[in-house]
């Protein structure tokens with residue numbers, strides 16, 4: 001047993017998939033956790049490898065449910081007490097969602113940040129629909145903070161989003177469904193000079209606007225934003241403070257993105273430091 005001192009970093013856990021090129025997923029989470037001064041931990045749910053021979057489609061391999069349960073058993077036992085903040089990223093299958101929901105129920109959490117990664121290219125449409133439904137039924141109710149992108153906000157709210165007013169309405173609906181603080185991301189999908197995200201926690205409605213860095217989406221921006229929120233919540237920020245600072249962190253990561261032969265450039269989490 002190590003000596004616990006007050007200078008121990010806050011612990012941030014991500015339950016997420018590997019994205020091999022390092023732009024998104026667990027890699028983005030761990031790098032973000034480290035940059036923001038937390039002790040990062042991963043329980044891996046799946047491995048995604050883009051296929052350059054097939055238009056960079058997703059090759060998707062789930063981790064066996066027992067192996068996911070084993071990872072979470074090790075993590076939750078090792079850090080019982082200080083571990084109270086978790087990010088839930090790509091699940092990929094209904095079985096994974098079942099396993100993760102059961103592990104989450106084994107302890108109390110101060111913060112459960114759900115990045116509701118919905119249909120992933122390369123999956124069977126039927127399987128993806130099951131996964132979306134399981135996510136909404138089993139994980140959304142456990143979330144204290146949810147970070148849907150434009151598409152996910154449309155699916156979760158059942159609305160079409162073409163304006164900031166639409167995004168606010170979607171955030172209201174998703175909050176009413178989940179009880180969670182909502183950071184709904186317009187990103188580059190809403191017209192205009194700014195990348196607009198909307199924060200709503202049931203009381204405060206804040207429109208967060210930053211000049212767009214470009215008009216193209218960058219790989220890992222969503223994962224890194226949710227991971228930054230997670231790290232900042234673990235360090236004791238309020239949900240709104242976490243949202244504001246996370247957006248600034250990701251803006252720098254986008255400005256300092258890494259070129260790649262894949263269709264999307266990758267955010268660089270060290271950008272805020274550079």
Ligand code: PXL
Nearest residue numbers: 017018019024025048090117
């Ligand atoms: O950006 C969503 C995402 C999350 N997690 C993993 C991914 C992706 C998208 O490719 O591969 C593992």
